[in-house]
Amino acid sequence: MTLTQPAHKRILLKLSGEALMGDDQFGINRATIVRIVDEIAEVTRLGVEVAIVIGGGNIFRGVAGGSVGMDRATADYMGMLATVMNALALADAMNKAGLTARVMSAIGIDQVVEPYVRPKALQYLEEGKVVVFAAGTGNPFFTTDTAAALRGAEIGAELVLKATKVDGVYTADPKKDPNATRYDKITFDDAISQNLGIMDATAFALCRDQKLPVKVFSIFKNGALKRVVMGEDEGTLVYA
Numbered sequence: 001m002t003l004t005q006p007a008h009k010r011i012l013l014k015l016s017g018e019a020l021m022g023d024d025q026f027g028i029n030r031a032t033i034v035r036i037v038d039e040i041a042e043v044t045r046l047g048v049e050v051a052i053v054i055g056g057g058n059i060f061r062g063v064a065g066g067s068v069g070m071d072r073a074t075a076d077y078m079g080m081l082a083t084v085m086n087a088l089a090l091a092d093a094m095n096k097a098g099l100t101a102r103v104m105s106a107i108g109i110d111q112v113v114e115p116y117v118r119p120k121a122l123q124y125l126e127e128g129k130v131v132v133f134a135a136g137t138g139n140p141f142f143t144t145d146t147a148a149a150l151r152g153a154e155i156g157a158e159l160v161l162k163a164t165k166v167d168g169v170y171t172a173d174p175k176k177d178p179n180a181t182r183y184d185k186i187t188f189d190d191a192i193s194q195n196l197g198i199m200d201a202t203a204f205a206l207c208r209d210q211k212l213p214v215k216v217f218s219i220f221k222n223g224a225l226k227r228v229v230m231g232e233d234e235g236t237l238v239y240a
Helices: 030-045 055-068 072-094 118-128 144-154 186-194 202-209 224-229
Strands: 010-015 049-052 101-105 132-133 159-164 185-187 214-218 236-239
Touching: 010 030, 010 144, 030 049, 030 072, 030 224, 049 072, 049 118, 049 144, 055 072, 072 101, 072 132, 101 118, 118 132, 144 159, 144 202, 159 224, 185 186, 186 202, 186 236, 214 224
Parallel strands: 010 049, 010 159, 049 132, 101 132, 159 214, 185 236
Antiparallel strands: 214 236
């Protein structure tokens, strides 16, 4: 049976910085960001409320060599600033595509982006705006995966969507093992015991404790985001 209504009303999409690179070595590939925005626009037209947490690897990779031997907290703050740059680029592309996007940062850069305020974020979502959460959790030593789990729980998202280069979670690396098969769904405990490395341990534990399911899918597969939102067989569901 094909659903005519979305299976999820509010989602948190976790995008890695690398997802914005396309085939480039680092930076932002314009054609790639436009395509991702088109996918996001399609689900917002279905009435789905979309929040996004963005990583910074595409920018920070370009300066990572200089961070060797650097204090970990300092390097993490540099990574947070990279996510703000990505969030601005993503919001700009969404606004040009006819969406209304708001960037909210966990660290104060008031001249550039709004500070993260939970009630305001909820208001924006209810108004149909796309909210982009930048600067991770605002704290060093935490990844943007953890930020996605945290913000997803805070805003009452029904699902965290982990956008990757692979179309789900496999029994083994599909590039190395031709017999690897994709899980339709798997529990958090099984994923942890099998060391599948879907998200970092802190993020995973938070999602499990909050009973916040995670869907792993490929952002590079056309129409995949819409199929996930519609509850179709796409990607792998990780659940409590």
